[in-house]
Ligand SMILES: Nc1ncnc2c1ncn2[C@@H]1O[C@H](COP(=O)(O)OP(=O)(O)O)[C@@H](O)[C@H]1O
């Protein structure tokens with residue numbers, strides 16, 4: 595049986611796709627057969643971030659409609675043989691997805707995959723609902739900013755009432771906080787909500803903090819998931835997150851402002 | 864960062880303002896999430912009934928819906944004007 599992870603947030607542009615690509619790659623690199631599905635029907639971004647956009651032939655909707663088999667639609671990642679991507683359709687709209695259709699695809703993937711990562715679209719409507727409905731675990735990507743925290747809270751409310759696990763009175767979805775685009779310097783200056791602030795408001799288990807990092811744009815420019823940039827702070831943050839999710843003990847990093855007074859004075863790193 | 868900035872940021876930073884606003888908002892949204900959709904209409908009708916007898920304003924009526932594992936309760940608070948009894952309209 596596979597474990598289904600939804601990467602969700604409510605708000606758009608907070609780093610869901612970046613996170614989906616990174617953790618799917620991270621899990622696969624640890625030897626777990628992983629599939630990552632783009633639920634953002636109509637937009638399709640995950641294939642670009644994963645660098646497989648030119649190999650897309652069939653998509654998620656084609657599989658749901660029986661126009662292609664899963665085998666035909668899944669794209670094997672070029673960097674890791676344990677990783678497969680199921681791209682979203684660009685030409686259909688969200689109504690092309692149904693609960694039954696999604697369930698059928700997830701059931702079939704569950705037979706051979708260990709982890710299924712669902713990259714949710716923004717919003718709290720149909721697409722986002724379907725992405726989280728069958729989830730076992732939720733990675734709630736939040737930015738330290740008021741509207742993102744509020745939207746995360748609403749998403750948490752929906753997951754605790756409108757998911758399969760909630761409706762069938764099963765053990766609830768396991769929810770984790772991934773605080774992204776964090777700037778310890780700005781937190782120190784009192785300009786940005788701190789990890790503790792966000793945790794206190796959302797009462798979520800912190801899986802990791804991803805710093806605001808220039809390397810994320812570089813990685814997306816190249817179509818290489820950021821976790822493969824092992825020298826980058828954001829890449830290391832995602833590697834820690836995957837390790838923690840798999841049960842390893844890793845002290846939290848990227849929370850403190852490392853550049854102290856003297857560091858700043860001398861322009862140290 | 865100048866020494867002055869250092870002191871300025873200690874108390875009322877913009878982050879603490881954000882936190883305060885969020886705490887209030889999130890608490891409110893969590894309780895109002897499950898409340899029945901007829902609540903605003905009920906509030907309006909109740910207000911009209913009360914107005915037959917006392918001259919109260921929209922803000923004087925406060926309706927609160929709460930839910931725990933065992934029961935749902937509707938709390939109704941009406942602040943009556945000083946000179947209670949019917950006012951001429
Ligand atoms: N840690 C980060 N540091 C800097 N930029 C980031 C970071 N995470 C995401 N971004 C940028 O934010 C934008 C939105 O990210 P994306 O993953 O597409 O969000 P979403 O899927 O939630 O809409 C992209 O331009 C991405 O490069």
Ligand SMILES: [Mg+2]
Nearest residue numbers: 610611634639
């Ligand atoms: Mg996205």
